[in-house]
Amino acid sequence: MAIWLVGPKTLQIQPYKLPPLGPQDARIRIKAVGICGTDVHFFKELKVGDYIVKKPIIPGHECAGIVEEVGADVKHLSPGDRVAIEPSIACWQCHSCRQGRYNMCPDLKIFSLPPVNGVLANHIVHPAKNCFKLPDTLTFEEGAMCEPLSCAIHACRRANVGVETNVLVVGAGPIGLLTMLAAQAFGSPRIVVLGIKDSQLEVAKTLGADGVVKVSRNIDDVEKEVEEVKNVMGARIDVSFDCVGNSKTMSTSLKATSSGGRVCLIGIRNVNLTAPLTDNIAIREVDLVGIFAYTNTWPLAIELLRSGKIDVKALITHRFGFSQKEAQEAFETSADDGNAIQVMFNL
Known part of the structure; x- marks a missing residue:
């Protein structure tokens, strides 16, 4: 059985026919599934960027579970193993895969990105190489959180965060907070977080943010807010992470980042952004990566x-x-503009 997204804000529990177990696959009983921001966008609008839900689809890609069966060629897993699951499947043959950048694979399939079904189901079948054993000290929920945490880790690597890197995190939702935690783990000495909700900024402070700034959604406030951000940081802003992805947050990130610094775009709220590129990327040599x-x-x-x-x-x-x-x-709670941060299913 699985939860299917069958229309805008409409979910139904229906049977799900699993694919056959291949020699390099594992069949996993799902135990925990987190709701991602992309899942919420699909739930509300049936699209995120160029990804469009054209037929019923199973949502969810943040997951962990128990191995119930493995294919004949699988040696590193056994039934009963607790695993965190990387939800992508690459071809492993193209130039990008051979270079280790399999997220750029032209044939990449990711759970819950149309037309690929997700994991909000009793069981899934998945390549065993993408299933990682969980230590006994970690819960299934923590295993499911490895997926959004991986986004933050990849961003910190792309932005070269280290012990001399002061970081600005624009956006205090789940990815913003995880990016802050990852930047701490990578050694960043000072981190300031921007957000629009007091509740999320309070969580950021509790988790160790060195400063927080409440901002508005009004793009006309960018200049004033950038000055406040610089005052709160009290030092160079070497890297800014845009964890929202709209014109205002990108403008804020570019203008706040010190000359010669770097902006990393994580969020994908809007496909087309308007931002001051010439003044910042060309004249001030601020690098922009995604x-x-x-x-x-x-x-x-x-x-x-x-x-x-x-x-x-x-x-x-x-x-x-x-x-x-x-x-x-669960999806209405996650989509609501309330105090929810990470919504989790326990199966």
Whole structure:
């Protein structure tokens, strides 16, 4: 059985025919699934950027579970193993895959990105190489959080965050808060977080942000807010992470970043952005990079959680079970402009 998105804000629990178990696959009983921002956009609008839901689809890609069966060629997993699951499948043959950047694979398939079904189901079949054993000390929920944490780890790698890198995080939702935690783990000495909700900024302070700034959605406020951000940072802003992805947040990120610094675009709220590129990228040599998903991050994500260098438990604010009623409530809670940060299913 699975939860299917069958229309705008409409979910139904229906049968799900699993693909056959291949020799290099594992069949996994799903135990925890988190709701991602992209899942919410699909739930509300049936599209994110160029990805459009054209037929019923199973949402969800942040997940962990228990191995129930493995294919004949699988040696590193056994039935009963607890695993965190990387939800992407690459071809492993193209130039990008051979260079280690399999997130750029032209044939990449990711759970819940149309037309690929997601993981909000009793069971899934997935390549065993993308299933990573969880230490006994970590919960299934923490295993599911490896997926959004991997986005943050990949962003910190792309932005070269280190012990001399002061960081601005624009956006205090789940990805923004995880990016802050990842930047801390990468050694950033000072981190300031921007957000529009007092509740999220309070969480950022609790998790160790060195400063927070409440901002508006009004693009006319950018100049004033940038000055406040610089005052709160009290030092160079070497890297800014735009964890929202609209014209205002990109403008803020570019203008706040010190000359010679770097902006990393993580969020994809809007496909087309208007931002002051010439003054910042050309004249001030601010580098602009982006990320799509992640590459080779699960072992590090699991180790950061196991070692206690990152603790994600405080981000999980709401929990739901596996039923049509609770699925509807879970997605509406995540889509609501309230105090939810990470909404989690326990199956």
